[in-house]
Amino acid sequence: MKQKLSIVKIGGNVIEDENALDVFLSAFSRLDGPKILVHGGGKLATQLATRLGIPSNVIDGRRITDKETVDIITMVYGGLANKKIVAQLQAKGINAFGLSGADGNSIQAHKRPVKEIDYGFVGDIDGVNSELLTNLLSLKITPIFCAISHDGNGQLLNTNADTIASEISIAMASHYGTTLYYCFEKKGVLLDIKDDNSVVKQINTTKYNELLSAGVIADGMLPKLHNCFHALENDVKKVCLGDVTMLDENTELFTTLTL
Structure with a gap:
């Protein structure tokens, strides 16, 4: 039986709230066994861009990433947000190791082709270096990924953090029994x-289609659920969505997805 590996993606609303981030990192640090954390930082990047007088262009929730914006997200995702998380986890007894996709060639991607919209330097993932991650985990090191990949030719690429979490889970599924957690507000x-307790506890493919037809799943939840089922279809053992209490094994109020 494969050892369990927990891959947790943390939402931006948690990162920008110091108290919420501390509560989350405490819960993350208590997870048994090897674990990997994936984070973004879009709101922090927008705030810094505004302070520097650089306009942020977001279409349908997706950031247009020009050359100036690549610099901003590298500073925020790979710098401020990542290193604050790493330092706080060290204080909680977790030997955390901050990474972008360029570090150790851990996540390679290609620039998204231009179709109806030119998203700029946005990356679609080609592969995850599971050997590197397995080696780090074997040394009891916890990888902390920001939402940046690279193209192998020197270009950093802005990459959706939900997608990174899904692709890491898939890549690691041959080595571990992987459980993917999407942790948000x-x-x-x-x-x-309007009712925070009206949680759909179990969603399979049939239920998913029912909720889609009813308009329950819409807007920002659509790409998130797509990543969930993509992971399940590629040997990820389990996918869960919920707030920080989901990481407590005694909590039952969250959503579990299965095929």
């Missing part, structure tokens, strides 16, 4: 967006 997929 809601308790899970909600039947009623």
Whole structure:
């Protein structure tokens, strides 16, 4: 039986709230066994860009990444956000190791082709260096990934953190029994967006299509759920969505996805 590996993606609303981040990192540090953390930092990047007088262009929730924006996200994702998380985890007894996709050639990608919209320097993932991650985990080192990949030719690429978490989970599934957690401000997929306790606890493919038809799953949840089922279809053992309490084994109020 394969050892469990937990891959946790943390949402930007948690990162920018110091108290919420501390609560999350405490819960993450208590997870048994090897683990990997993936984070973004979009709101922090937007704040820094505004302070520097650099306009942020977001279309349908996706950031247009020109050369100036690549510099901003590298400073924020790979610098400020990543290193604050790493330092705070060290204080909690976790030997954390901050990474972008360029470090150790851990996540290689290609620039997204231009179709209806030119997203600029946005990366679509080609591969994850599972050997590197397995070696780090064997040394009891916890990788902390920011949402940056690279193209192998010297170019850093802005890459969706949900997608990075999904692709890491898939790549590691041949080595571990991988469980993917998407941790954000809601308790899970909600039947009623105004009722935080209206959590749909179990969603399989059939239920997913029902919720889509009913308009329960829409907007920003659509790409997140796509990543969830993509992971499950590629040997990831389990995918869960919820707030920080989901990481407590005694909590039952979150969403679990299965095929």
